[in-house]
Amino acid sequence: MSIRVGFDILENTIKKALINAGLNEDRAALCAGIHTESSADGVESHGANRVPRFVKYVKRGWVNPNGEPELVGKKGLAENYDGNLGPGITNAIFCTDRAIKLADEHGIGLVTIKNTTHWMRGGTYAWRIAESGKIGISWIATESCMPMWGSDEPSVGNNPFCMAVPRENGEIVLDMAMSQYAYGKLGVYRLAGKQLPYPGGFDEAGNLTSDPGEIEKSRRILPAGYWKGSSFALVLDLIASALANGKSGAELDDEKKGSCTGCCQVFIAIDPYLFGDKESIQRKWDYRVQRADSAHPSNIKFSVKSPGEGTMERRKYSMENGINIDEKIWVQIKAIADGDLNIVDIS
Amino acid sequence: MSIRVGFDILENTIKKALINAGLNEDRAALCAGIHTESSADGVESHGANRVPRFVKYVKRGWVNPNGEPELVGKKGLAENYDGNLGPGITNAIFCTDRAIKLADEHGIGLVTIKNTTHWMRGGTYAWRIAESGKIGISWIATESCMPMWGSDEPSVGNNPFCMAVPRENGEIVLDMAMSQYAYGKLGVYRLAGKQLPYPGGFDEAGNLTSDPGEIEKSRRILPAGYWKGSSFALVLDLIASALANGKSGAELDDEKKGSCTGCCQVFIAIDPYLFGDKESIQRKWDYRVQRADSAHPSNIKFSVKSPGEGTMERRKYSMENGINIDEKIWVQIKAIADGDLNIVDIS
Missing domain, CATH: 1.10.1530.10 (Malate/L-lactate/L-sulpholactate dehydrogenase, four-helix barrel)
Incomplete structure (x- = not known):
């Protein structure tokens, strides 16, 4: 309740x-x-x-409740921090604000952090970049909790990937993870005695199913877009762990610690008005979003909504x-x- | 045949x-x-x-077979071109090579182009960036050919999104579009008299189906990951059209010209060794990929493969x-x- x-x-x-x-x-x-x-x-x-x-x-x-980000590398528009296993939120907020500052100076800012911990909601940081007036892009590398496509054991992370647009009439924010449904969502459906709206994984016999309890048992959650989701997750892992010069998902797996403990994160902020004036870009965005939202609904009871x-x-x-x-x-x-x-x- | x-x-x-x-x-x-x-x-x-x-x-x-990219803006690591409706391939190759050059100078390079035409295979440019030794990210804004989630009419683009990793033992390249199956793929299955392996869209009655011909009739291809795919597509559109200062998908829809005619594209190249040395980053990548590829296969006849x-x-x-x-x-x-x-x- x-x-x-x-x-x-x-x-x-x-x-x-x-x-x-x-x-x-x-x-x-x-x-x-x-x-x-x-x-x-x-x-x-x-x-x-x-x-x-x-x-x-x-x-x-x-x-480490007192862990703080420590600068370990800086090259122009890019900075790299060691998170010293501090709280994921304080570390990620720091990096977000640095990315915004670097974008003010260079048009684009890239901040990476290694040895940090769970940032909680991925969208928090992309929203914050958008609220500052910049385009935000962020993602993480983390431990394996989702099978690669074609596998039946956890072998890749369920990485969040976020992109945010600073529209003044309402930020448009993509905040997606690489699985179709998070494990937390499966639990919500199971407790409510409900089936998922669409298949969310495989049962222990290897059949695609919408039964949340069966998926929890098999640990075979479905990558969003089948093969696309696990491919995307692997590439996010490779890029984040390289740019942060920290642990990949495989290295985190070896440590066998909990979710996102010692992980790498990437924060990118981009000035949306590099080549267009603010008024025309905002007008362009309003027109695009209005056209998407006014698409004919497949069910008259629901309107179409843009992300965010x-x-x-x-x-x-x-x-x-x-x-x-x-x-x-x-x-x-x-x-x-x-x-x-x-x-x-x-x- | x-x-x-x-x-x-x-x-x-x-x-x-x-x-x-x-x-x-x-x-x-x-x-x-x-x-x-x-x-x-x-x-x-x-x-x-x-x-x-x-x-x-x-x-x-x-x-325009003779159209060439024309520099219309430059700010440090970022350049913006007008494609003058030249061939998509020659325009995109030019932008790819500029992004690589800018990344050599600044660690990261961002090149955008407006008024260009279909670049054909999206992965071409991310592969090329990876083959040059940089991390590549690229995507486009284009006309609506896929329904937004919750809509039954084309209202967002089926944008490609690519990310590539310059692993010396084989580039790892994500080359995905936002729909589960391209229209071209539906045609291949229809001509072969086969059903899709997984549902790929809706029939005219609004039911999810694996029948390629039914989806072609309804024009309701399924976004990859359901709501995730169309949200991702819209955000890619908003960002690309702003950074290229060109036409959004809605503006292209108004023009009613063919696929990707007058569209915007984004090319990002990043030096993967900003903060780590080449040998250790390559070793990290090899280890991560080897671990993914050696995940236990769900079907003993197929091995798990990383993208690319x-x-x-x-x-x-x-x-x-x-x-x-x-x-x-x-x-x-x-x-x-x-x-x-x-x-x-x-x-």
Whole structure:
């Protein structure tokens, strides 16, 4: 069961929980704000739901609450950092802001980081770049949790890939992972006793299925676009680990630590007005988006939406009605805020 | 029916055909080489098969055989060209080589072009960047030929997106379009009387189907990854048309000209050794690829392959055994080479 909790209450409770986990006040405030925003935007699986797991990783020593990005390389428009296993959010926000700054100076900024930890919602950073007025592109290399196409064992990451456009009438943001459905989404359907809308993986006999529980058992989630998703994931891994000069997914697999612990990330910011004036580019974007959104709907009950538009609607609803949160997760976060760090990760 | 034709014979015949279409000898040689290579790599639909359509577009005035890229903007690592509706291949090769040069100077190079025409196989340019030793990223904005998710009419492009990694033991190249299957592929299955291996679109009643003929009738090809593919396509369109300061897909739709006529393209080259030495990056890539390729296969008869590896096997086979080409297309190309420009596009 889910309940709705006000933004400030959720944010303050997460902040207290993170201070108890060892973050200083500023870092706890930054991370709490981002966890809360992700849940407000409807991405609960990578928002508030991840707080208990984050605390568990800090306790295990897989995340260093005081780790900070350290410059290890700089060439013109490009900078490379060592994340020192600091919190994924504080590291990634730092890199995002550096990419924006480098794009101010050079037209394009490329920032890479190695030895960082889970950045939570991938879209956070591309949204932030777009809100600064730049085009944002970001992705990660991470451990294997999805079979390569043609394989029946986890052999490639389910990497997020994000692209964001700073449209003044509403940012347009692609925030996709390489699997058709995340494991978190499978759990949501299984708990609700529902089948997935479309096949999301293979059962243990190797048949494509929409049954979430069967896919959880086989660990054979389906790459988005079948062969396309796992190919894309591998190439993202190769490029990120090279540009960040850090660990590839295979090297993370060897370490056998949790999700995105010690991973590489890439942040690119580009000035959209390199060759066109702002007014005409914004007009071009409005026209393109309006044409996409006014495409004839296949079901008269639903309108066509460009990526990011649904997120903004959910954000508005959450601000007015409170943020949706699973009751059990909410109990856990309150317990951590009250000083009990012995939680079990149920996300 | 298909036959196999030697590389040199196919290349020389295409070259003669393109000279008859109005290209000068150098440009005809360049384009013929690339059409032939694409067919050799197994991408016939965007290789030799496209020669008759290209000739038709030149005859209509949609492609200017003498159009050349003209510099219209330059800012440090970024350059913007007007393609003057020249041949897509000669324009794109020029931009590719400029992006490589800019990456030599700045670590990263960004080249955009507007008012260009179909670049044929998208992977050509990412492969070329990788073969030069750089990481390549490229994509285009183009006219609508795929429904947005939730729509039943063409409302977004089926844009190619390519990423290439310069691994010395074999380039790893993602060359994907945003639909699950290209229209060309549907035709191949229909002519063979076969169903698609996986659903590839909707029939006219709105049901997901694997019947290629039904999808061709409805024009509702399936975006790869369902909602993911059409979202990705729209964002690629918005970014390419802004950075090239050219026409978006919606503006191309208004013009009602053929495929990719007057479109925008983006070429990015990145030095992979910005922060790591060449030997360790190459070793990292080899290890990652070897781990992916040695994943346990779901069918013992097939091995797992990283993207690009299948292409290289097909290339080798074509060089040894001749290039596969549809007999009817081959008759058409020979007719154009003999001076008959009145061909019908059957591709």
